[in-house]
Amino acid sequence: MTEQSMLDDIVASHKNKWLKKLAEYQARMPTVSSMLVEGKVTRMVGMTLEALGCQAAVGVRCEVENNDGESIEAEVVGFNGDRLYLMPTGSIQGIQPNARVIPSNAVYEVAVGESLLGRVLDGTGRPLDSKGPLNTTETIALNGKPINPLDRAPVTEPLDVGVRAINALLSVGRGQRLGLFAGSGVGKSVLLGMMTRYTTADVIIVGLIGERGREVKDFINNILGEEGMARAVVVAVPADQTPVMRLHGAFMATSIAEYFRDQGKNVLLLMDSLTRFAQAQREIALAIGEPPATKGYPPSVFGKLPQLVERAGNAAKGNGSITAFYTVLTEGDDQMDPIADASRAILDGHIVLSRALAESGHFPAVDIEASISRVMVDIIDQNHLTMVQKFKHIYSTYKKNEDLITIGAYTKGSDSRVDQSIMLQPQFMEFLKQDMHEPASFQQSQQELEILFEQAQQTEQVLQTVDPFEPMPEANKNQL
Ligand SMILES: Nc1ncnc2c1ncn2[C@@H]1O[C@H](COP(=O)(O)OP(=O)(O)OP(=O)(O)O)[C@@H](O)[C@H]1O
Numbered sequence: 196m197t198e199q200s201m202l203d204d205i206v207a208s209h210k211n212k213w214l215k216k217l218a219e220y221q222a223r224m225p226t227v228s229s230m231l232v233e234g235k236v237t238r239m240v241g242m243t244l245e246a247l248g249c250q251a252a253v254g255v256r257c258e259v260e261n262n263d264g265e266s267i268e269a270e271v272v273g274f275n276g277d278r279l280y281l282m283p284t285g286s287i288q289g290i291q292p293n294a295r296v297i298p299s300n301a302v303y304e305v306a307v308g309e310s311l312l313g314r315v316l317d318g319t320g321r322p323l324d325s326k327g328p329l330n331t332t333e334t335i336a337l338n339g340k341p342i343n344p345l346d347r348a349p350v351t352e353p354l355d356v357g358v359r360a361i362n363a364l365l366s367v368g369r370g371q372r373l374g375l376f377a378g379s380g381v382g383k384s385v386l387l388g389m390m391t392r393y394t395t396a397d398v399i400i401v402g403l404i405g406e407r408g409r410e411v412k413d414f415i416n417n418i419l420g421e422e423g424m425a426r427a428v429v430v431a432v433p434a435d436q437t438p439v440m441r442l443h444g445a446f447m448a449t450s451i452a453e454y455f456r457d458q459g460k461n462v463l464l465l466m467d468s469l470t471r472f473a474q475a476q477r478e479i480a481l482a483i484g485e486p487p488a489t490k491g492y493p494p495s496v497f498g499k500l501p502q503l504v505e506r507a508g509n510a511a512k513g514n515g516s517i518t519a520f521y522t523v524l525t526e527g528d529d530q531m532d533p534i535a536d537a538s539r540a541i542l543d544g545h546i547v548l549s550r551a552l553a554e555s556g557h558f559p560a561v562d563i564e565a566s567i568s569r570v571m572v573d574i575i576d577q578n579h580l581t582m583v584q585k586f587k588h589i590y591s592t593y594k595k596n597e598d599l600i601t602i603g604a605y606t607k608g609s610d611s612r613v614d615q616s617i618m619l620q621p622q623f624m625e626f627l628k629q630d631m632h633e634p635a636s637f638q639q640s641q642q643e644l645e646i647l648f649e650q651a652q653q654t655e656q657v658l659q660t661v662d663p664f665e666p667m668p669e670a671n672k673n674q675l
Pocket residue numbers: 377378379380381382383384385386558559629630631
């Protein structure tokens with residue numbers, strides 16, 4: 196072997212060795228790219244932390260660690276160049292300049308299982324009650340899995356919500372998403388509580404988002420009670436929690452509902468309130484510099500609402516369903532509030548609670564004229580539908596003429612339809628009233644509506660010769 200060929204051999208073996216090494220490094224490249232790069236907090240404005248040096252995607256969970264080793268959880272909510280914006284999920288107390296930011300590369304998950312029934316959780320999924328550990332069986336994504344809209348079963352069956360006015364006149368379908376529009380203090384919580392106790396749904400998930408802390412205890416102890424709590428899971432994130440936590444609370448309640456739906460259960464999801472959820476997103480979006488649009492709400496708020504609401508509904512045919520009620524605060528009873536407006540467009544119906552009715556002691560204060568259930572025609576029979584249309588027609592005839600009637604400007608006999616509505620109004624109002632401790636099943640509500648019209652016919656016959664403004668003679672009353 197010549198000296199030259201020996202040299203060539205050595206070069207070739209070195210070359211091979213290096214190529215092998217490089218191939219090994221190359222094989223390790225994906226691992227290198229997912230390496231966690233830490234950063235540090237450079238600025239803090241309000242609740243927003245700015246971090247430099249770290250790399251993490253939006254929605255990723257990070258730990259912000261102080262010099263003393265204590266860490267706070269924060270979520271990446273945006274970025275600007277190499278600057279990340281983070282929002283803490285808990286208290287920001289103790290965060291110092293240059294605090295370490297350690298991305299986890301993990302997205303948020305929810306621990307679920309049958310054992311969640313009867314429990315009260317916070318926005319992180321930890322128990323708030325003192326009933327011991329949760330004993331969950333699996334974890335699912337906080338943001339859920341999208342369902343192909345073509346795979347969803349249509350809404351065809353009614354769901355008994357236990358409230359007469361709704362069952363009879365605004366029938367709710369399994370898998371329907373409704374808004375409960377009302378100002379403050381007109382009976383939203385009591386109505387949600389009645390539904391929780393009296394519905395025939397298998398599981399009830401209640402999301403108390405951004406409301407007063409005091410109300411949480413009141414809702415659980417007094418409104419839900421033991422009976423309601425047994426098949427319910429409550430996620431409570433009061434107003435004093437961070438906006439990220441409030442968003443998480445709403446998504447978590449939805450994830451838990453999805454879990455039970457995927458077990459084939461009919462779930463009733465009650466979210467109080469969608470407005471506070473929207474306000475949480477507004478706080479986050481404004482803090483990271485998104486320009487405000489309608490009434491201070493940045494555009495991302497209107498994108499976030501369907502992200503939440505679209506997760507409710509039916510799964511594929513033969514599987515479970517999520518029927519959802521989202522309360523929407525109409526400040527100063529303004530039905531044109533941007534959140535109310537946006538919600539109306541993305542929901543399958545709305546139930547409006549009227550302050551005037553609540554103030555007159557009429558509960559549940561459902562405004563029959565202003566409320567609508569868009570799937571009703573698909574879920575009730577023709578006879579029921581005819582009665583509903585008749586009821587609404589007579590009711591709105593009275594309402595249109597109410598002012599004239601009350602000031603005595605209407606003369607009996609001017610219009611037979613108005614005469615009829617005046618005669619029937621007291622019975623109609625009585626039908627719509629329901630004590631909070633009284634259940635009314637779907638079948639019962641339907642029957643009572645039939646009885647109401649039978650009685651109405653008799654009343655009309657009895658009162659044909661009687662002045663509707665005169666009190667009814669005792670003898671005639673007995674015939675009703
Ligand atoms: N079905 C009912 N029967 C009798 N009273 C009722 C009924 N529903 C509501 N109320 C009365 O209305 C009050 C306010 O109800 P509730 O707390 O449900 O209102 P809300 O709309 O949830 O208020 P907020 O906006 O403050 O949360 C209750 O304290 C109760 O007195």
